[in-house]
Amino acid sequence: MQPIFRSTTPIVHGWGTFDRIEDQLPDGDCFLVVGRRSAERLKLAETIGEKVKGDLIVFKGVEPNPSTATVDRGAESLRKSSADYVLAVGGGSVLDAAKIMAVAAAHGGSAVDYLIGGKVVPGSGYPVIAVPTTPGTSSEITPFSVISVPEKRNKVGLRTPEIYPSLAVIDPALTSMLPPYQTAATGLDILSHAVESYWSARSTPITRPLALKAVSLIRKHLPTAFKDGGSRTSREGVSLASIFAGLSFSNAGTTVCHGISYPVTYDTGLTHGLACSMSLGPTFDRLAERGAEGLEGLASSFGSTVDSFSGDLSSFMRDLSAPTTLKEVGFSSGPGRILGTDLEANKANMSVAFTDEDLEKIITSIL
Ligand SMILES: [Fe+2]
Structure with a gap:
C-alpha cells in the first residue's frame, strides 16, 4: 500500500501570535487545560479569561508525564461542563492529556480503555486548539498522545487521526x-x-x-x-x-x-x-x-x-x-x-x- 502523508492540523506560527490568540478562538465556551507552571508563568486564567468569547472553565495542574487518572478527571469535568471546545496551553504533557480528554469526554470510556483496552476512538472529539509552551513533543500537530499507565508500569502511546488538534498556535516567544x-x-x-x-x-x-x-x-x-x-x-x-x-x-x-x-x-x-x-x-x-x-x-x-x-x-x-x-x-x-x-x-x-x-x-x- 502506498504511504499517505498527513498534515491535518492547520498551523498559525510566528513570534507574538499568542498575544493575538483571540483571533483564533471560536464562539462558545472554552475548556482551558493547563499545567501548573505555565498557568502561573503566563497568568493564563486571567489572560485567556479576557479573550474567550463565552464562559471559561479552567482545568489546572496536569503533571509532567500525566497519568490516566488525570486524563479521566479532565474528561469528566469536560463532559459535565458547558464547553464547546478545548484550549490546551502548555508543554507536551498538557497537550497529550487534553487530546485524550477531548475524545473520552465526547465518546465515553476511560483513558485506560483507549490506551490499553483496545477501545477504538470512533470519531473526533471536542475541537482542540493546541498552544505549545515548549517546542519538544510537537503534540500540537501530531495524532499521538503518550500517557503514563500504572497498570503497565510504562508510558503508553495512542495514535489515531481522531486526536489531531483542530488548530495549532505556535509562538516561539512562549519558549523564551x-x-x-x-x-x-x-x-x-x-x-x-x-x-x-x-x-x-x-x-x-x-x-x-x-x-x-x-x-x-x-x-x-x-x-x-x-x-x-x-x-x-x-x-x-x-x-x-x-x-x-x-x-x-x-x-x-x-x-x-x-x-x-x-x-x-x-x-x-x-x-x-x-x-x-x-x-x-x-x-x-x-x-x-x-x-x-x-x-x-x-x-x-x-x-x-x-x-x-x-x-x-x-x-x-x-x-x-x-x-x-x-x-x-x-x-x-x-x-x-x-x-x-x-x-x-x-x-x-x-x-x-x-x-x-x-x-x-x-x-x-x-x-
Ligand atoms: Fe518524543
Whole structure:
C-alpha cells in the first residue's frame, strides 16, 4: 500500500501570535487545560479569561508525564461542563492529556480503555486548539498522545487521526523563558523525532527532507538557545525544527530510542527528551554495522560523517549538560527491564528490522 502523508492540523506560527490568540478562538465556551507552571508563568486564567468569547472553565495542574487518572478527571469535568471546545496551553504533557480528554469526554470510556483496552476512538472529539509552551513533543500537530499507565508500569502511546488538534498556535516567544535544562531536554526530543523518523521503515521522500532540515536546525540553534535563552533567532530556529520534525515523525513514527526511553522515564522520572537521545548514537552505529542506507545524509545534516556522528552527538549532548549513560540517571535495572517491555512495533519500524540482540547491544553500550 502506498504511504499517505498527513498534515491535518492547520498551523498559525510566528513570534507574538499568542498575544493575538483571540483571533483564533471560536464562539462558545472554552475548556482551558493547563499545567501548573505555565498557568502561573503566563497568568493564563486571567489572560485567556479576557479573550474567550463565552464562559471559561479552567482545568489546572496536569503533571509532567500525566497519568490516566488525570486524563479521566479532565474528561469528566469536560463532559459535565458547558464547553464547546478545548484550549490546551502548555508543554507536551498538557497537550497529550487534553487530546485524550477531548475524545473520552465526547465518546465515553476511560483513558485506560483507549490506551490499553483496545477501545477504538470512533470519531473526533471536542475541537482542540493546541498552544505549545515548549517546542519538544510537537503534540500540537501530531495524532499521538503518550500517557503514563500504572497498570503497565510504562508510558503508553495512542495514535489515531481522531486526536489531531483542530488548530495549532505556535509562538516561539512562549519558549523564551524556558530554563536551560528544559531547553536542552525539549531540543533533544526534537532531534530524536527527526533522527528516528529519518531511519524509520515508514520514512518517505516527503518525510526525509523534513527530518534532515530539523536535524540541521537543532545542530545550529539549540546550543545558542541553551546558553542564551533570550535569543529570538535561536528560539525561532528550534521552533521551526519542532514543526519539521513533527510533520516527519507524525507520519514515519519513532523507533527503538523512544521505546527504550519509556521504562527509563517511568522508573527514574528522567525527562523524556533526555531519555530518548541517550541511545541515538549507539543506534546509529548499530544501523551502520547492519548496512542501513542513507546514513551519510543524516550524518551530514549534523555536520558529521558516518564515522564521527555518534562521537559528535555525545559532545553536543555533553555541552547541553545532557546525560549519556543510564548510570548517571540512576537506572540500575539492566537491559532486562527494558527488553521486558513491548518494543515490537519500535523494532519493526527500523529501516533494518532490529532483533533483541541489537537492542541489548545498544542498551549495554549506554549502561
Ligand atoms: Fe518524543
